[in-house]
Amino acid sequence: MASTLFLTLVCVSWLFSTIWVNAVPFSPAQLSHTKRQVVNENEVYRAHLYLADKVFLDLEDLLDSPDLDSCQMCRQGMRIAQTFSRQAPEFVPGMLRELCAKYAFKRLDACAGLMERLGPQLVGIFSEMNVDGSDGYYTCAYSFPGSCPVPLHQPKPIQFPKPKPTDAVQPPPSGETIQVLHFSDWHLDPLYKPGTEAKCSHNICCRDYGIWNDPGLIKKPASKWGEGKCDTPIALGLSALEAIQKFVPNATFGLFTGDIASHDSWMITEKYIADLETTSYELFKKYLLDLKLYVAMGNHDSYPSDQAPGKMRPNSYITHKWLYDHVAGIWEKNNWITSVEAEHARSNNAMFMTRPMPGLKLITLNTDLYYVRNFFTMLDTDQDDPNGLFHDLILELQDSEDRNERVWIMGHMAPVTRTLPKASILFQRIVARYSPHVIAGIFTGHYHQDKFIVVHDPDAKEQTKESAINVVYQGPSVTPRDRSNPAIRWYDIDAKTFSVVNTHTAIADVIDQATYWEANDMEPEWFLEYSGRETYDDPDTPLGVNEPLSPGFWHHAVNRMRKHRHLFKTYLKYESKSSEEAKHCRKGSACEMEVLCQMEASTVIQHEICTLRASNLHGTKKKQTKYKKGFFGLTRAGKTIQVQDYSVQRGIIGDDNTELEDLEAVAPLLQKQRLGDFRDDL
Numbered sequence: 001m002a003s004t005l006f007l008t009l010v011c012v013s014w015l016f017s018t019i020w021v022n023a024v025p026f027s028p029a030q031l032s033h034t035k036r037q038v039v040n041e042n043e044v045y046r047a048h049l050y051l052a053d054k055v056f057l058d059l060e061d062l063l064d065s066p067d068l069d070s071c072q073m074c075r076q077g078m079r080i081a082q083t084f085s086r087q088a089p090e091f092v093p094g095m096l097r098e099l100c101a102k103y104a105f106k107r108l109d110a111c112a113g114l115m116e117r118l119g120p121q122l123v124g125i126f127s128e129m130n131v132d133g134s135d136g137y138y139t140c141a142y143s144f145p146g147s148c149p150v151p152l153h154q155p156k157p158i159q160f161p162k163p164k165p166t167d168a169v170q171p172p173p174s175g176e177t178i179q180v181l182h183f184s185d186w187h188l189d190p191l192y193k194p195g196t197e198a199k200c201s202h203n204i205c206c207r208d209y210g211i212w213n214d215p216g217l218i219k220k221p222a223s224k225w226g227e228g229k230c231d232t233p234i235a236l237g238l239s240a241l242e243a244i245q246k247f248v249p250n251a252t253f254g255l256f257t258g259d260i261a262s263h264d265s266w267m268i269t270e271k272y273i274a275d276l277e278t279t280s281y282e283l284f285k286k287y288l289l290d291l292k293l294y295v296a297m298g299n300h301d302s303y304p305s306d307q308a309p310g311k312m313r314p315n316s317y318i319t320h321k322w323l324y325d326h327v328a329g330i331w332e333k334n335n336w337i338t339s340v341e342a343e344h345a346r347s348n349n350a351m352f353m354t355r356p357m358p359g360l361k362l363i364t365l366n367t368d369l370y371y372v373r374n375f376f377t378m379l380d381t382d383q384d385d386p387n388g389l390f391h392d393l394i395l396e397l398q399d400s401e402d403r404n405e406r407v408w409i410m411g412h413m414a415p416v417t418r419t420l421p422k423a424s425i426l427f428q429r430i431v432a433r434y435s436p437h438v439i440a441g442i443f444t445g446h447y448h449q450d451k452f453i454v455v456h457d458p459d460a461k462e463q464t465k466e467s468a469i470n471v472v473y474q475g476p477s478v479t480p481r482d483r484s485n486p487a488i489r490w491y492d493i494d495a496k497t498f499s500v501v502n503t504h505t506a507i508a509d510v511i512d513q514a515t516y517w518e519a520n521d522m523e524p525e526w527f528l529e530y531s532g533r534e535t536y537d538d539p540d541t542p543l544g545v546n547e548p549l550s551p552g553f554w555h556h557a558v559n560r561m562r563k564h565r566h567l568f569k570t571y572l573k574y575e576s577k578s579s580e581e582a583k584h585c586r587k588g589s590a591c592e593m594e595v596l597c598q599m600e601a602s603t604v605i606q607h608e609i610c611t612l613r614a615s616n617l618h619g620t621k622k623k624q625t626k627y628k629k630g631f632f633g634l635t636r637a638g639k640t641i642q643v644q645d646y647s648v649q650r651g652i653i654g655d656d657n658t659e660l661e662d663l664e665a666v667a668p669l670l671q672k673q674r675l676g677d678f679r680d681d682l
């Protein structure tokens with residue numbers, strides 16, 4: 001025991017003094033040399049060091065305790081983390097990094113860098129969290145996948161300010177159209193370096209990682225124009241902006257649905273994020289001239305990545321306010337939003353409302369507020385709407401209904417995966433209440449693919465043309481990361497009703513052609529890939545001349561994809577932006593079924609049920625989830641407590657248990673997916 005203690009002590013000191021200095025070679029400002037210098041001088045510090053050591057041993061003991069299941073183990077770990085955060089906060093980041101080293105969660109540099117960045121914030125979150133209540137439980141379920149089952153609590157019914165009008169219909173088309181630009185997931189990488197390894201083991205490649213470069217010869221040198229495992233080089237970013245000038249010079253206004261920064265969450269600094277935002281928005285302004293561009297914050301637009309405290313927690317909010325001040329200031333200076341709107345954005349997580357044209361209100365959402373990688377969402381989990389996000393959304397929608405005005409909602413992520421299930425259900429119910437008469441369009445990004453999601457009335461017994469009440473247009477990314485070509489998108493919009501009349505996507509075949517262009521001294525060739533109306537209109541029942549692409553139109557398109565294999569293959573091709581990486585779903589396969597089902601799944605639970613049904617119907621044996629050894633309950637992932645037990649015990653789940661059987665069956669799948677998420681940082 002004494003020798004273990006000694007070894008751990010040595011280990012802790014060593015970690016502080018050497019390896020972490022190397023772990024983050026590009027951000028020396030992040031390193032805290034000062035603490036190391038006072039180690040032998042400061043009594044309190046030594047006491048805390050001792051505590052850190054004890055915590056480490058307690059955690060080890062916990063992992064060895066034979067009587068606890070994985071969830072109990074994790075929850076006990078949360079209690080230890082809380083005590084430690086309250087008593088020795090300055091040691092929490094070091095402890096987290098040590099756990100990275102011990103359990104090798106990710107690449108060591110990535111894990112340690114992330115912990116360095118998240119550590120100080122996690123101290124605050126752990127200190128305030130109700131660890132014995134649902135907060136601790138949610139944290140286990142989402143942050144230590146496989147420990148506790150993912151909770152599937154239903155939110156309470158919403159009390160809307162007014163009942164839905166009985167005559168809620170879309171206004172008739174005006175016959176006039178305007179064009180609106182939409183681009184997303186820019187992910188500019190200023191450290192992109194042609195000639196470096198394009199097939200590395202990092203989250204993004206095409207960089208010189210110094211001592212963290214992969215050993216051996218370069219397998220594929222990065223081209224000048226981008227690569228499928230890399231973020232957007234400046235050259236490609238400018239080419240995309242030129243493509244916008246070429247294809248949409250007459251746009252009335254534009255939407256950018258978030259994610260300015262590169263994917264190296266473990267290396268970023270506040271200054272890096274702020275500078276990249278300044279530079280990118282300046283570039284947009286320079287290329288788009290007087291075009292008004294409306295921006296929603298993505299999960300990579302914050303420091304640390306994914307994190308956003310809600311305004312209901314003023315002590316945390318104040319530590320992130322610099323970011324909202326920063327971006328709102330640029331948007332205001334660029335004349336994209338007014339000073340009143342910018343002021344609203346500063347105190348509302350960079351969210352604002354504006355009227356791009358008379359009769360249209362645009363509401364932006366900061367979707368980190370329901371993103372499970374945002375640790376602030378693990379606080380106040382017993383509440384349905386802890387940040388007031390949905391409360392504010394409802395008031396804005398009600399205001400527009402009263403004014404007989406149409407609304408667009410834009411945000412980075414549609415709340416369909418990687419979202420707290422309660423938030424996703426609330427969003428669906430709100431959309432249903434204010435569709436089709438108020439909400440004319442929902443625009444998002446995040447997944448990099450070019451997709452649409454039909455939202456159905458949650459009360460409908462089955463999905464029909466009539467139950468389809470809205471559509472989420474999930475725009476494609478500029479970044480070619482995930483081996484998908486860069487794309488830009490624009491819409492023909494009814495000038496009076498603001499319904500979507502057509503969609504157009506233009507791409508450049510970076511994945512296949514980048515090396516060729518470079519060798520031949522050519523620029524990327526952008527071309528119109530497809531238009532939604534022409535691709536999906538049914539020749540047997542064609543749309544009227546000015547008729548918009550209604551939710552029913554998209555529902556019908558999905559039905560036709562079920563019948564016509566060629567149409568489904570067309571969808572898959574465009575989803576991947578005509579990249580070779582396109583999913584190859586065989587005819588009649590579980591994959592085909594899952595993709596088709598998910599096009600009309602607008603909540604986390606519906607989405608998972610698609611996966612479940614596809615695998616069940618095809619007798620695919622559910623794979624036993626394999627977890628990495630170590631860390632809290634992960635070694636014992638086989639044992640999970642029943643979701644139902646917990647819900648009843650906590651009394652959180654609503655009265656509506658109709659889908660409970662489905663929900664329980666889905667829980668293990670959700671966990672499997674969460675583990676995937678952990679590796680796949682979009």
Ligand SMILES: *[C@@H]1O[C@H](CO)[C@@H](O)[C@H](O)[C@H]1NC(C)=O
Nearest residue numbers: 179245246247248249250251
């Ligand atoms: C933009 O508008 C101008 C002037 O009306 C027109 O000549 C031009 O063809 C339009 N460009 C595109 C790409 O629609």
